[in-house]
Every structure is written in structure tokens, then in C-alpha cells.
Amino acid sequence: MATFIGIEYTTWWFLVVGAVFSGYAILDGFDLGAGAWHLFFKDDKSRRTALNAIGPVWDGNEVWLVIGGGALFAGFPIVYATLLSAMYIPFMLFLVLIIFRAISIEFRSKEPMKWWQSMWDGAYSFSSIMLAVLLGVVLGNVLQGMPIGPDLEFDGDWIAFFNPYAVMVGICTLALFMMHGAIYLIMKTEGKQFIKMTLHVKQAIIFFLVSFGITTLYTLIYFPHLSDRFKGEPALFIVPLIAFLSIANIPRLISKKRYGNAFAFSCISIATLLIVVAIELFPVIILSNEDPANSLTIHNASASEKSLGTLLIIAAIGTPLVVAYTTFVFWTFRGKVKMDELSY
Template sequence: MEITVLQFIWFILLFVLLGGYAMLDGFDLGIGVWHLWARAEDRRSLLDAIRPVWDGNEVWLLTAGGAMFAAFPPVYASVFSGLYLALTLLLVGLIARASAVEFRDKEEAPSWRRFWDVCFAAGSIVPALLLGVAMGNILRGLPLDASGNFTGSFFSLLNPYALLCGLLGLAVIAAHGALYAVLRTPAPLAIRARRWARLALQAALLLFGLAAAVTILTQRHLLTNYDRLPVLWAVPLATALALSGAAAYNRRDKARPAFAASCAGVLGLLATAAVGLFPTLVPASNNAALSLTAANSSSSELTLRIMFIFALVGMPIVIGYNVWAYRLWATQQKGTSRDY
């Protein structure tokens, strides 16, 4: 297998891992977005809906980071140095969320629970927003020097396009979480979650259309593959249809198809970004020649080959375990309150 083929495979696998994280931990984060909107007596039900699976879902993010480090070391160095503060805030948010899941129900005192409720909500909203902002900056491009080092500032990352992507990501994650809550919480709360999902999906569709228009007008480098192979426009179109389908199914109170369509929409967003970027992983906004691509930033052929063998063995096991775990969890009574 030639190195160019391996580079292509690892480019795809990196986005598969990111997509798996966005789809699985996305509904965990989405539950947290709505946590403070829920009535006090319903917040336990929201936490119980994700308690058995949330920690396993985060493994996908760790695996994606590990794959980036091993397969594309210069990309890992550039992204993690350039987005250092944002990723630190992301880590703080995830730690706050994890702590809230574990500690909220240890005490009955209202002040104790309010504190952890705020931590859980903030630890879900901030990562969801920052992940979108980070992806927006990657799509837009980062200022890089000849060594691939980030030369901008933290505030340069808070540009309008990245913030728009952040709001889009937050809206999609909020809808995803609300639709999961419809599936996994008791009827009174599930009815309210349907309303949350309707609002979030309306915002997501509006922001997706706005982001598409802004991308076409201002980020022409992301359209090269679409212009070269017009059939690829089916990817963003399918994404829009998936989000629209989630909204339609939600209106008709069809929870499972709505959540499945939401999953497709989340994956579609990552696929749309991957198609726009390929073969570039980090575009250089100051000079296209300095961009980090799958070809100029990959590890050696031997490293990629060994990693691919491990992936062939490990990925089916991970996916099979996830399918088994979710099927087992799905057989349990909806809204059951338990300690795990």
C-alpha cells in the first residue's frame, strides 16, 4: 500500500473519529445545554439519560487526538499550539461537566445542587461552542510561519466566521441533545424536550444556510473540491436534508427517526468540512504554500502502516462495544433513575 493511499486513509479516519465524537458525546453536551432550562425535579432525569454512556463517549475525542498526534505530528503541534487557550477552556469545561455528573446527587442541599447544575450546563455549553469555533478557524485557515507554527493571537481566533461556526455547532448539538432527551426521559419532560428540539433545529437550519452563504462568498478555498467534482455538493445538501428531516420527524412526534436524522446531520457537518478541506488539514491563511496537508505533514509510511493495522483490529471492537452498550441501555426502562 503506497504512502499516498495511507495518507488518504488516515485523513478519512481522523474525521471518522471526530464524527464519532460529535455524534455520541454531542447528545451528552446537548443535554447539558438544556439542563438549566429544565425544572429542578427534571434535572436528575436528564443526568440519568446520559449517566451510563457519557464517559465512554469522550474516548472518541481522546482517540482522535491520539490519531492526529501519531499520523500527522505537525498538524497536532500547530493546532494544539495555536488553539492552546481555547483547548484549555475546553478541557476545563469537560472536567467541570464530569465532576457535576459524579457529585451533583451526593448531597441534597439546594445550594450544592445549584452549583453543580451550573457547572454541568457551563461544562456543556462552553465545549460545544469552542469546538465549533475551533473548526471554523481550521476551515478559515490559521496564520502559520514556515515551520508550521501559529503566528496569530487568541483574539484573532474570535473572528466572525469562526463565531458563526461556533453558533452553528452549538445549535446542532443543542438539537441533538434535546432529541436524545425525547427518547430517554419520561413523558412530561420528553414533551418539553420536543419543544427545545424544535427551537434548536430552526436555529440550526438558519445558521447552516447563513454559514453556507458566507463560505461561498468569503472562503473560496473550501470550494475547490466541490467545483472540481460537482457530485460532492450532495454532501452539504444531504446534511441540510437530514436536519430538515429531524425537524419534520420531531413535529410528527417520531422520536427515533428524528434522532437518527440528527445523527446524520451531525456526521454530515463533519463530512462537509472534510470534503472542503481535503487534502489540507490546516490551511495557512497568510500563504497557501505554508498549509499543512496530508502529504507534507504525515508520519512515515511504516508508522502509518502499523497504525492502520491496529485500526483494522481496534475500530471494529470499539464500534461493536458501542453498539452493544447502547442496545443494552436502550432495553432499560425509559427515565429509570439509577446510580452508576
């Protein structure tokens, strides 16, 4: 197997795919969370301010999802084919919700009628909530395993994806994004809306801590295989420790009104939690709960070595450009939201 600085191409691409999806979770996570809070704002000005807080960045954030899907298809085509065919209905629902969320943002302020704006406000908030939940449902199924047959194809019923554990992870994901989004809105708003968000973020923290605690306990009891690698290599416990410390630091920073630092630790929390997931699964990408021998791994589901080598060169060039563009956009639109005639 070809290597780069002693690490196999397949491992590198596993890291690339994981990093891209982590970037998506961090970036689109806060605007999905902001959308989940949307109906908690009762007046038109507050809702418009919340929309304009994510206005310059939401569509760019979704690009990371496209890149992640492309990276998965390029590096692990069998995983891409199995996962999307298995979750065809959930993924189609996900795409419909993304479309409705986008048109809700764009159409809401096109007409002055109250019923028109209320309709799109409801569609925007509902789609944001359901997108967060569906992302968690997909993650929950990946964690617990899927019925994969000896031909490495899905061997089950899509309705089984909406199982209790997957829904539990979905709710936990929603709670995490709502906390992430609330912190972001605190950074972007002022006046009464700022004060309201300082109250909402405390509610979001409680919601997340409770749902995260329940989900973690359930996982340790019913899916002990996910902790096997940590038991075998105790040094890896540093990653979940960083995740727990980052989460614990968020309410402390909120109480000290250091909202920028709180947002940074919220990003770190999301990233480290996903790193924990990657460690739990590696080198498996999709576990077969029928027979572990049928699992899709970085070895039996990857593209050819030549393809992976070429893709790594492309990623090495393209990824810094995407990061630079994202950084530029956030830097350009930093600070509190200022409404003008071009605002949503």
C-alpha cells in the first residue's frame, strides 16, 4: 500500500473526509442552530436581524457539505454508493429540506404581507431543525452499524434508520447546534435581542448537556464496541477529555461574557466529538451489524492507490483555498449585524 510520510493513502483520505465533514458541522451547525431559534423571536426586526446574521455565510457554509460528498465519492466510492442507496429516502428528504431552507431565506422578505413572512419563517425554522436532526440520525446509524451483506451492499429496510438510538443522536445533534447557533447570535446581535439570546443560550446549554449525557450513557451500555479502541490504547482518552473540558468551558465563558471564546470552544467541542467518532470507527467506515467481516473499511471500500494519490494532491491545493475564502468572508462580515435596504 502506497504511503505518504509513513501513512497510507487510505488513512490520509479518511482524515480528509473527516476534516471536511467536521468543517461542515462547525460552519453549517451554527446557522442551522440559528434557524432552530428563529420562531422564538416574535417581532419582524428580530427575525430579520437573525437572518442577516447568517446571511453572508450560510450558502458558503453549505459548500462544505458538497465538498464532503465529493470527497467521499472520490476516495471511498463503495461507501458512497452503499450509504446513499441505503438512506435514499432520508437523503432525498434532506435535499428537500435544504431547498426549502434556502428559498425560505430568500423569499421571506420579498413580499410585505404578514402571512407570507410567517409562512416562510415557519418553513425556515422547521427545515433547520429537521436538517440538524437528520444529520444526527445518519451519524447514529453509522455508530451503531447497518445491515451490510457479504456483497458489501445494504441488506435492510430504510425505515429502520429511524430507530430510537439514531433519533436520540439526532436530538443531541440538534441541541449541540442550537447551543452553537445561540452563541453565534449573541456575537452578532445587540439590544433586546442580545439580552434574549443570553437567556436562550443557557437553555440551550442545559438542553445539550442533558441530551449528551443520556446519549453517552446509552452508547456506553448498549454499544460497548465503540469504546474498545480507547480501552486498548488508553493514550487516546486525551481526545474525549479535551471534548469534555471544551464543553464544560462553554458555560464558564458565557458567564464571564467572553462570547467569542465561547464560540471558539463550541467549535472545538464539535471537532473533538467527531474525532472521537472517527477513533471509535477507524479503520471501519460503516460497520456491518450482521457480520463485522462485511463492514466497509478504508481498505475494501477505497478507490485505487493512483486515484487516492492524485486526489491528495488536489486536496492539498484546494483545501487551503477554501479555508482562505471562508476566513475572508467571516472577517469581512465580522461584528454586529447592521440593517440596510439590501438586508433580508
